[in-house]
Amino acid sequence: MAFTQRFATAVVAGGLAVGLASCSMGSDLGFQDLQAGQCYDESGVNLEADTNVMIIQFEEADCSKPHQVEAIAVMPIDLVAYDEAAILDGLETRCDDAFLSYVGIDAAQSEHFLYFDWPSEKQWDTGIHSGVCLVTDLGGAMEGSIAGTAS
Numbered sequence: 001m002a003f004t005q006r007f008a009t010a011v012v013a014g015g016l017a018v019g020l021a022s023c024s025m026g027s028d029l030g031f032q033d034l035q036a037g038q039c040y041d042e043s044g045v046n047l048e049a050d051t052n053v054m055i056i057q058f059e060e061a062d063c064s065k066p067h068q069v070e071a072i073a074v075m076p077i078d079l080v081a082y083d084e085a086a087i088l089d090g091l092e093t094r095c096d097d098a099f100l101s102y103v104g105i106d107a108a109q110s111e112h113f114l115y116f117d118w119p120s121e122k123q124w125d126t127g128i129h130s131g132v133c134l135v136t137d138l139g140g141a142m143e144g145s146i147a148g149t150a151s
Contacts, residue, residue, distance in 0.1 A: 028057035031117035032128045034071040036102075037147065039063040053120040066141035073098035073133040075116075082124040087131065091116045095133035103135070104150035111151055113138050 028043050044057035061067035075094050077087055095116045099107040107114040118131040135146055 028059065031056065031058070031132045032119070032123070032130060034058060034074065034132045034134075036071050036073050037145070039067040039070045039142070039145070041068045048120055048122055051120060051122055053122070055120070056117065063145045064143070066143050068141060069134045069136045070142065070146055071132055071134055072102040072114075072146075075131045075133065077118070077129045077131060079129075082119075082121045084118075084121070087118050091118055091131045091133070095131075098133045099135070102148075103146050104148050112136065112142075112146060 029040070034040060039061045040058040041061045042056055043059040046055045046057065047053070048055050058069070063070065073095065075091060075098070077090065079086060095114060096107050099105075099110070099114050103110060103112070112135045114133065114135055116131050116133045119128040136142065
């Protein structure tokens with residue numbers, strides 16, 4: 001079962017997310033900039049103006065070196081209007097399927113943690129209509145791609 005980025009950040013508060021709020025690196029990427037098969041480190045956390053929605057920033061990382069997350073799929077969201085509940089329901093199912101296809105094992109049986117990120121309503125209004133499925137290891141940094149590892 002996948003978890004949402006906002007929930008995952010609360011779960012990982014003792015690890016990845018805490019300490020990043022004040023951190024900022026030069027090449028920050030939003031979730032909408034991430035590409036499937038690429039690895040990333042979380043480089044910062046910002047609050048979206050006027051909404052206080054937490055926006056995670058990423059920085060590209062070499063998959064062969066220690067990194068925090070790997071993007072496994074980018075999912076277009078085919079809705080006419082913003083509906084967060086429908087977005088979350090759709091991404092949960094689609095990210096679970098993407099994990100099985102990408103890694104070769106069901107996410108519930110994996111040693112890795114599947115989560116996803118999606119646009120806020122404000123981002124949606126600017127034309128961002130996709131979500132991203134991400135994998136991390138709650139026990140520490142990942143090294144190497146998880147594609148096809150069945151782990």
